[in-house]
Amino acid sequence: MINYTNILREHNLKATPQRLAIADELYKKGHISIESLYELMVNKFSSISLATIYKNINLMLENSFIQEIKIPYSKSVYELTQAPHSHLACEKCFAVEDITIDLNSIIDIITKESSFKITSTNLVLSGICENCQLG
Amino acid sequence: MINYTNILREHNLKATPQRLAIADELYKKGHISIESLYELMVNKFSSISLATIYKNINLMLENSFIQEIKIPYSKSVYELTQAPHSHLACEKCFAVEDITIDLNSIIDIITKESSFKITSTNLVLSGICENCQLG
DNA sequence: CTGGGTGCAAAGTATTTGCATGAAC
DNA sequence: GTTCATGCAAATACTTTGCACCCAG
Secondary structure, three states: OOOOHHHHHHOOOOOOHHHHHHHHHHHHHOOEOHHHHHHHHHHHOOOOOHHHHHHHHHHHHHOOOEEEEOOOOOOOEEEEOOOOOEEEEEOOOOOEEEEOOOOHHHHHHHHHHOOOEEEEEEEEEEEEOHHHHHO | OOOOHHHHHHOOOOOOHHHHHHHHHHHHHOOEOHHHHHHHHHHHOOOOOHHHHHHHHHHHHHOOOEEEEOOOOOOOEEEEOOOOOEEEEEOOOOOEEEEOOOOHHHHHHHHHHOOOEEEEEEEEEEEEOHHHHHO
16 A cells, blocks of 8 residues: 655645545556545545545646546546556456557657647547457 | 538438528638637527527437547537548637547557557647637 | 634536427428 | 428526635635
8 A cells, every 4th residue: 555645735736635545446446436536535434525535636636646548439438647658448347457558650640730739638539348249 | 501401300400590500600710619619600590599509419429420539628519420530629719620530540559559449549639720820 | 923724504507398379491 | 101200398417606604824
């Protein structure tokens, strides 16, 4: 179990027990929706408020401690900020996996062919994960 | 001005004046949010209800007449269904442009290296559009 | 201490639903 | 005529805000 106290502080966030627990869940699950996060947090802090979840998620997003991933035909999930990467989203079980894909050649082509200045890429590949293909 | 009557019917949607107007706005604007669509529709049908917008957008999505595009840090926009393509999203003016990028090589690599079965790609490149770079 | 965080309740925004009327086919 | 769409109002869902109290630094 990683100690996120200092990492939170580096992002200008006080290290409260609730925030440490959120960070820990994000670390363990990788990707998590607001709804699931709330359910997990209630187990640890029975009187936690959904407002606390929302306030923290929003602050963490503003301070780039976490990132939001918007999934087609599904709810957004959140993850700890890491190096840029893409995602595989299962349409059946809604699991989300990280995947590293080099998109530089694509960025180069667009930069040469248009005047649009790309600052970030957001690629979600939807489909069926290995587990769900078995069922 | 394209006549969408038959196209709507092919998607099992009755061709009402409201639906024809929605199709026409999507065609003209390319990409449009719920909010903007409602504002445009009120000009044509002063007593139109937001519920009608939502019901129609949802039906059109279910029948694949339109597609939803989720934009990071912004609202979703909708477009008429076309051949698969990607999007450029301006972080400043929130304009969305279509762009055709061949992602087959990426799909091939993932298909070979993992057991995930990709059924669709969703790539949004965020940045600053040409117009906003001038300002 | 002091600033910021938490939980609760209330407010605000977004989206969906039920139903009577009306239009498409 | 029958089926389905519309508009309205109400209901539900989602997210934010205000405030009193409390904790991290």
